[in-house]
Amino acid sequence: MSELPDPKTNRKPDHPVEPLIVRRWSPRAMNSEPLAERELLTLFEAARWAPSAYNEQEWRFLYARRDGPHWPTFFGLLVEANQAWCHRAAALIVVLSHKVFTRNGKPNSVHTFDAGAAFENLALQGTAMGLVVHGMAGFDRDKARTALRVPGDYDIEAMIAVGRPGDPAELPAELREREIPSDRKPVGEIAREGPFAF
Numbered sequence: 614m615s616e617l618p619d620p621k622t623n624r625k626p627d628h629p630v631e632p633l634i635v636r637r638w639s640p641r642a643m644n645s646e647p648l649a650e651r652e653l654l655t656l657f658e659a660a661r662w663a664p665s666a667y668n669e670q671e672w673r674f675l676y677a678r679r680d681g682p683h684w685p686t687f688f689g690l691l692v693e694a695n696q697a698w699c700h701r702a703a704a705l706i707v708v709l710s711h712k713v714f715t716r717n718g719k720p721n722s723v724h725t726f727d728a729g730a731a732f733e734n735l736a737l738q739g740t741a742m743g744l745v746v747h748g749m750a751g752f753d754r755d756k757a758r759t760a761l762r763v764p765g766d767y768d769i770e771a772m773i774a775v776g777r778p779g780d781p782a783e784l785p786a787e788l789r790e791r792e793i794p795s796d797r798k799p800v801g802e803i804a805r806e807g808p809f810a811f
């Protein structure tokens with residue numbers, strides 16, 4: 614079984630951070646091996662402990678395993694460019710968020726923010742487990758809403774591919790070239806003391 618590539622050779626944080634944060638990246642090479650139900654449950658367990666406004670926990674996850682009955686439906690939501698590498702994923706996840714607070718039905722202005730926090734927890738947990746976790750915006754939201762019967766008070770946020778690391782040589786050429794951990798803007802470009810000054 615391949616190991617999750619460790620990006621530390623081309624990722625150097627400017628300030629000290631937990632190594633897991635820098636180790637998380639979004640490879641596309643996976644090897645088609647399935648994941649055990651308990652591994653998926655551990656990923657969702659990590660997501661479960663994310664912070665949310667009023668502890669609303671408005672994230673929801675729908676998933677399909679490659680060897681399960683829902684795989685063709687979930688796979689069919691992806692744009693071709695994502696299908697080109699996701700056919701070797703072990704699971705596909707659709708992330709939803711509830712747009713209103715359960716306790717009073719009022720709009721929750723941070724439902725997307727909270728769902729993003731849950732995704733990052735899941736991604737960090739997957740990284741710690743040596744798995745590929747790759748977020749995706751490239752899919753058909755309208756189709757997802759219909760096919761997965763998502764009610765109108767839930768937003769469809771993103772999809773996630775999860776799997777065991779594979780051989781980048783099996784990726785289409787243009788994706789193989791991009792199978793390199795990316796760098797980041799310096800902190801000075803993303804954080805300022807005081808008012809907006811970027």
Ligand SMILES: Cc1cc2nc3c(=O)[nH]c(=O)nc-3n(C[C@H](O)[C@H](O)[C@H](O)COP(=O)(O)O)c2cc1C
Pocket residue numbers: 637638639640695747748749750751752771794795
């Ligand atoms: C919400 C979201 C949507 C994304 N959509 C796609 C996508 O549709 N296809 C894809 O190949 N990568 C997608 N990505 C992966 C990003 O390109 C990747 O996270 C970004 O380049 C930073 O690289 P890293 O995750 O390896 O650190 C997405 C990531 C996020 C968080």
